Amino acid sequence: MRPLEDILVVDLSQFLSGPSASLKLADLGARVIKVEKPGTGDICRQLYTSNVIMNGESSVFHAINRNKESFAVDLKNDYDKQQLWELLKQADVVMHNFRPGVIQRLGFDYASVKAVNPSVVYGEISGYGDTGPWKDKPGQDLLLQSLTGLTWLSGNAGAPVPMGLSIVDMLAGNHLAQGILACLVRRSVSNEGALVQVSMLESAIDFQFEAVTTYYYDGKLPERSEKNNAHAYLGAPYGIYQTGDGYLALAMGSIPQLGTLLACDELLNYQEVRQAFELRDEIKTILAAHLKTNTTQHWLDILLKADIWCAEVLSWDKLMAEEGFKVLDMIQEVEMSDGYKYRTTRSPISIDGERFTSTKGSPKLGEDNARIIEQIIPHGK
Amino acid sequence: MRPLEGLLVLEFAQFMAAPTAGLRLADLGARVIKIERPVKGEAGRQIAIRNLFVDGGSLVFHTINRNKESYAADLKDPDDLKRVKKLIEKADIITHNFRPGVMEKIGLDYESVKVINPRIVYGVVTGYGSKGPWALRPGQDLLIQSLSGLAYLSDTADAGPVPFGLATADMICGAHFVQGLLAALIKRNKTNTSVLVEVSLLESVLDLQFEVLTTYLNDGGQLPQRSKVRGSGHAYLSAPYGIYKSLNGYLALAMGNLHQIGEAVGVDLSTYEAQNSWFEFRDEIMNLLADRIAHKTSSEWVSSLEAQGIWCAEVLTYEQTLQHEGYLAQGLKQEVNLPDGGKLSTTRCPVRINGERLYSEVAAPRPGQQTELIDQQFELR
Numbered sequence: 224m225r226p227l228e229d230i231l232v233v234d235l236s237q238f239l240s241g242p243s244a245s246l247k248l249a250d251l252g253a254r255v256i257k258v259e260k261p262g263t264g265d266i267c268r269q270l271y272t273s274n275v276i277m278n279g280e281s282s283v284f285h286a287i288n289r290n291k292e293s294f295a296v297d298l299k300n301d302y303d304k305q306q307l308w309e310l311l312k313q314a315d316v317v318m319h320n321f322r323p324g325v326i327q328r329l330g331f332d333y334a335s336v337k338a339v340n341p342s343v344v345y346g347e348i349s350g351y352g353d354t355g356p357w358k359d360k361p362g363q364d365l366l367l368q369s370l371t372g373l374t375w376l377s378g379n380a381g382a383p384v385p386m387g388l389s390i391v392d393m394l395a396g397n398h399l400a401q402g403i404l405a406c407l408v409r410r411s412v413s414n415e416g417a418l419v420q421v422s423m424l425e426s427a428i429d430f431q432f433e434a435v436t437t438y439y440y441d442g443k444l445p446e447r448s449e450k451n452n453a454h455a456y457l458g459a460p461y462g463i464y465q466t467g468d469g470y471l472a473l474a475m476g477s478i479p480q481l482g483t484l485l486a487c488d489e490l491l492n493y494q495e496v497r498q499a500f501e502l503r504d505e506i507k508t509i510l511a512a513h514l515k516t517n518t519t520q521h522w523l524d525i526l527l528k529a530d531i532w533c534a535e536v537l538s539w540d541k542l543m544a545e546e547g548f549k550v551l552d553m554i555q556e557v558e559m560s561d562g563y564k565y566r567t568t569r570s571p572i573s574i575d576g577e578r579f580t581s582t583k584g585s586p587k588l589g590e591d592n593a594r595i596i597e598q599i600i601p602h603g604k
Numbered sequence: 605m606r607p608l609e610g611l612l613v614l615e616f617a618q619f620m621a622a623p624t625a626g627l628r629l630a631d632l633g634a635r636v637i638k639i640e641r642p643v644k645g646e647a648g649r650q651i652a653i654r655n656l657f658v659d660g661g662s663l664v665f666h667t668i669n670r671n672k673e674s675y676a677a678d679l680k681d682p683d684d685l686k687r688v689k690k691l692i693e694k695a696d697i698i699t700h701n702f703r704p705g706v707m708e709k710i711g712l713d714y715e716s717v718k719v720i721n722p723r724i725v726y727g728v729v730t731g732y733g734s735k736g737p738w739a740l741r742p743g744q745d746l747l748i749q750s751l752s753g754l755a756y757l758s759d760t761a762d763a764g765p766v767p768f769g770l771a772t773a774d775m776i777c778g779a780h781f782v783q784g785l786l787a788a789l790i791k792r793n794k795t796n797t798s799v800l801v802e803v804s805l806l807e808s809v810l811d812l813q814f815e816v817l818t819t820y821l822n823d824g825g826q827l828p829q830r831s832k833v834r835g836s837g838h839a840y841l842s843a844p845y846g847i848y849k850s851l852n853g854y855l856a857l858a859m860g861n862l863h864q865i866g867e868a869v870g871v872d873l874s875t876y877e878a879q880n881s882w883f884e885f886r887d888e889i890m891n892l893l894a895d896r897i898a899h900k901t902s903s904e905w906v907s908s909l910e911a912q913g914i915w916c917a918e919v920l921t922y923e924q925t926l927q928h929e930g931y932l933a934q935g936l937k938q939e940v941n942l943p944d945g946g947k948l949s950t951t952r953c954p955v956r957i958n959g960e961r962l963y964s965e966v967a968a969p970r971p972g973q974q975t976e977l978i979d980q981q982f983e984l985r
Binding site: 224226227239247251270271274275277282283285286287351352354355356357360361363364365366368369370371372374375376377378379382383384385386387388389390393394397398399400401402404405406407408409411412417418419420421422424425426428429430431432433434435436437438439440441443444445447452453454455456457461463465470472473474475497500530532533534535536537538539540542545546547548549550551553554565566567568570571572573574575576 | 607608628632633651653654655656658663664666667668732733735736737738741742744745746747748749750751752753755756757758759763764765766767768769770771772775776777779780782783784786787788789790791793794795799800801802803804806807808810811812813814815816817818819820821822823825827828830834835837838839845846847849854856857858859879880883910915916917918919920921922923924925926929930931932933934936937948949950951953954955956957958959
């Protein structure tokens with residue numbers, strides 16, 4: 224039994240942040256209906272990453288929107304709007320990520336939906352909240368990374384380096400899912416609805432909560448190490464180092480102890496704990512030169528035996544060959560209504576020992592219109 | 605009223621992943637009590653960034669564990685264990701991140717706790733899942749980033765592996781953990797029995813890569829091709845996506861119509877006619893744009909480009925972001941009250957419920973700070 228199996232989610236959002244939240248809910252058992260405009264649908268259908276087209280649409284769309292249905296409606300057409308209203312009246316969860324003001328103009332804002340569906344849990348994601356001089360800016364991941372200081376944390380000292388995933392989008396989606404679920408918990412007891420709001424801006428800052436708290440405390444900006452940086456606020460040896468045949472990651476550890484284990488005498492000069500941060504660059508330079516002199520496995524054998532926190536660095540091809548990866552069964556195959564199959568990942572959450580897989584692929588635009596009209600729309604609650 | 609009010613969470617977990625989940629539950633209204641060993645408390649109190657400590661605990665510990673209480677118990681002491689078990693009878697959720705086998709030895713594994721409290725939601729965070737050859741490896745963020753392929757997504761092709769410069773695996777796992785725990789509560793309200801929730805840092809960080817992994821699984825297994833141009837924002841996105849040096853700082857350019865962007869910047873990019881050429885010739889296009897962008901200030905660029913609807917932003921540091929009205933308008937800063945009367949500035953919960961920002965003045969507890977109070981309230985002695 225999936226936790227959300229009697230929950231109906233009507234999702235008017237597009238791109239990544241909102242749809243990634245509804246995907247989490249779908250995998251937990253909810254029935255998720257994407258509301259898309261006719262013709263082009265969710266813009267993500269045509270947003271190609273590195274030109275990878277699957278069954279006529281982008282790989283990214285397929286990843287985000289599996290396990291959902293598609294209901295194509297023209298929000299400027301009165302008949303279509305009436306159909307959508309019937310759906311909204313019965314929804315347990317309604318969500319969108321339109322820019323501030325748009326949903327009100329369309330007439331599907333929280334107040335309007337609540338009027339016909341008082342116990343609805345209504346979620347919205349914005350780029351920058353609904354107040355302030357940034358609120359009308361495009362809520363795009365790289366821009367949010369840039370405006371919130373996130374680009375000064377990765378890579379070595381020097382120029383800003385973005386994190387190479389749409390991480391702010393995904394965090395906002397995860398935070399929306401948290402808020403929606405919390406309100407569903409309450410609703411299952413008291414039958415009251417709620418408005419849940421998150422923004423990419425608030426989520427980006429929350430992600431950096433340690434760094435921002437540190438800045439508030441001492442007023443110093445993050446300083447990445449010159450080489451082998453993995454975290455601007457941590458001392459040596461924290462970083463990734465080239466070896467004779469690959470790379471080795473070292474987390475926190477005592478420098479003198481490493482010096483002994485690795486037979487690197489120079490490291491024994493750094494006996495004081497505070498030197499690991501203050502003299503980080505010179506320590507890392509010594510480590511880097513030393514670790515190049517033998518293979519990753521050679522170093523792992525020595526260090527793991529001494530309980531030093533370290534690991535090899537793997538690309539996906541090497542990762543997927545590992546038994547440690549295979550036992551997780553993270554990959555699943557899904558199938559679209561036209562028989563097109565593709566492999567993707569599964570939900571990362573397990574409940575009562577069950578891994579939540581689903582064979583349902585992404586929907587073609589509007590493919591579920593007839594079924595939804597027949598099944599859901601005539602049946603008021 | 606906050607959605608999770610009335611719920612009791614016992615947090616046996618330490619460090620970052622599960623405690624960030626506990627923080628979110630606390631901010632959403634739950635009562636979260638950390639069960640810590642007497643005097644020293646959890647190991648996370650000693651892990652600092654930049655060697656910063658406040659009131660005996662690291663600044664990081666304060667950031668993650670504000671708004672919680674602490675109950676001191678030595679789980680190897682039979683009397684303490686008895687009291688903890690009595691407390692468990694009243695709990696809705698318990699969480700831990702001990703390695704497989706530890707809770708079994710103590711007698712607080714899921715099967716044992718179910719007997720004490722047949723409606724418990726029992727949440728476990730591991731590094732790599734509980735089965736397989738990696739199950740006993742240290743579940744440390746950098747190591748998991750390194751094993752998961754995440755380090756090959758940021759920075760340039762010749763930079764080697766570059767991890768995300770925050771504890772990303774910890775935080776995304778914590779985010780998923782919250783969702784699992786809340787979904788479990790919903791399930792419990794239907795079945796009226798205990799529920800087990802499991803997440804791992806590795807599964808979560810793989811889920812974070814779900815878009816690019818789906819692309820990888822369907823494009824013939826091509827590993828991410830990062831650009832050679834520093835500042836490039838995403839291995840899978842075409843020009844111009846990235847950060848460019850301006851006259852006085854840096855400018856971020858997101859996706860858009862390349863020809864329009866070229867014109868606005870002052871470069872003729874019409875030779876790159878087909879959209880798929882924007883990825884194929886990404887490096888040379890970025891270099892052409894970079895040559896022009898270097899000549900004006902970031903704010904001059906943002907003014908002229910934004911006016912033409914081009915998605916761009918200045919790259920800001922915390923010094924700039926945290927003083928900017930766009931940030932200040934969100935009221936993200938909050939202060940907690942330290943025991944000595946001082947205050948600590950940090951950030952608030954990113955989720956808003958019913959239009960309300962969720963603040964709390966309660967600082968992180970000292971080890972065992974509320975032991976007596978809890979003994980009294982729950983009649984444990």
